Amino acid sequence: MILHSIPFALYFLMPFFLRLPNSGVWSSFMTFWDFFKGMILHAIGIILAIIFPVIFSILRLLFSGHSMHWFANPYLAFMMFIPCSLAGLLIPRIVWRCFPLSQDVSVLKSSKEQLADEARFWGAFGLYALLTLAYLLAGLNGGFLTFWSAAFMLPAWISFCVSIKSFGHKSLRSTACYVVPLIPFLIYSVYFGGLMAQFLIEKMGMMGSLPPPYGYFIPDAVVAATIGIVTGWCTGPLIPVAGHWLARSSIMQFLLHISVLALAISSQFFPYSTDAPKRVVFQHTVLTADAAQVVGSSYDLSVVDSNSLLFLFKHAPEVSKELHIGSELLFDTISQSRQESWVGIFPVSFLFSRSLKFPADNDDILKQYRYFPHLSSYKPQIIYSGGSRRVYLEFSLGSSKEVWVAVLNITGPLSNWSLASNILPGPESLDGGPPSYICRFSGVAQENWTFWLEASSSEALQVEVAVVDQYLVEPAKKLKSLFPNWVDVTAYTSFLSSYIF
Secondary structure, rough: OOOHHHHHHHHHHHHHHHHHHHHHHHHHHHHHHHHHHHHHHHHHHHHHHHHHHHHHHHHHOOOOOOOOOOOOOOHHHHHHHHHHHHHHHHHHHHOOOOOOOOOOOHHOOOEEEEEEHHHHHHHHHHHHHHHHHHHHHHHHHOOOHHHHHHHHHHHHHHHHHHHHHHHHHOOHHHHEEEEEHHHHHHHHHHHHHHHHHHHHHHHHHHHHOOOOHHHHHHHHHHHHHHHHHHHHHHHHHHHHHHHHHHHHHHHHHHHHHHHHHHHHHHHHOOOOOOOOOOOEEEEEEEEEEEOOOOOEEEEEEOOOOOOOOHHHHOOOOHHHHOOOOOOOOOOOHOOEEOOHHHHHHHHHHHHOOOEEEEEEEOHHHHHHHOOEEEEEEEEEEEEEEOOOOOEEEEEEEEOOOEEEEEEEEEEEOOOEEEOHHHHHOOOOOOOOOOOEEEEEEEEEOOOOOOEEOOOOOOOOOEEEEEOOOOOOOOHHHHHHHHHOOOEEEEEEEEEEEEEOO
């Protein structure tokens, strides 16, 4: 606590150490005010370093057919977003090239450039010190990076001040004397920031398919903002002194040209590969009415990133042909799969948006399964004097072959059950429906499961049963095999049935 508070205390007291012995209290307050303005300008630069890549990513997607070009080639993300992030970081230095000093130069007998660099440095130092203190007070563990940034800036500033006496204030050698002590921190921050950005890029492929239109932009915006943050904390400590050399119109034009060129080149890359596949969930949904009757079946497909199923069908023509999809595919022309159909893999289904459903044949299911999973009452219900009642149920997996999980979704006035140590979980809501209680059974039981449900009133209890079987019938296996090698397909059969007690 004390160690991480030292940088902020130093920032707060430094104006008085510098000015109070010679120039008085008023000059100390003016110095602190300049330091505060330096902190605001540095914070604006960091914010612009984040905003600029986000804006560029959105503009690129407006003219591109798909998103996440960087997913299979992470270096594209760095190539696209680092130059424009650096441009944003340098904007305050260009706009406020003449720092708005509040100190009286004639009284302090120092040049404007020297006082301006001093205000910029201590402003940046104060920002990192303030962020360190904020992390600490919030109970978070991320303040070590800003703490070490402030810690390494101090010897760098001392080295710069000493070098000024030998090489002059605007000498490139003086700037080098400031940069060299920061090299260990820069190496560590680049390494740590690069790993974090790489990790985030890998996870973008399974972050979920968010609803349009904003869901299409979110992965690119998140990656752009992350690289902007990494660029800000890696190069931010250099800006107070090195910004004099970097904030030039020629360098800004170069950064912007590189950004535009990188955005144009990245659009030519395909976003997926065998090492960075597109993840697709393929569910063969079978609706049953009892132990031996199939009501209907369908192939339900969903993706877990921002490139929709339309993108998949466009680049997987064999799959489109097998599903009898025309070239002019629109979401409105195909039945959409409801969230209740995915209850077998709840809560993974929350990652899905605009899933599609295609008709499937029932005959192969009837050939492979003699009995289907079903729920039945094995004992008369008990009605208590207070109006509550207890229903005794038996759950059979039928002739399921490779059961992954079985799920009960119970809707109604459920007050207790014999499952999960008689403890009801928090209610869930599927697709805006009424609150329900979900229980999972894992594995295959030697015998049927028996349990009871207790209702607080005579109102009906609706129980939806979903059994996920990893076995696929031959037509489903054939469809799965048609997906290209850059698609990672999770395929299974889900038996759905509904009961009222």
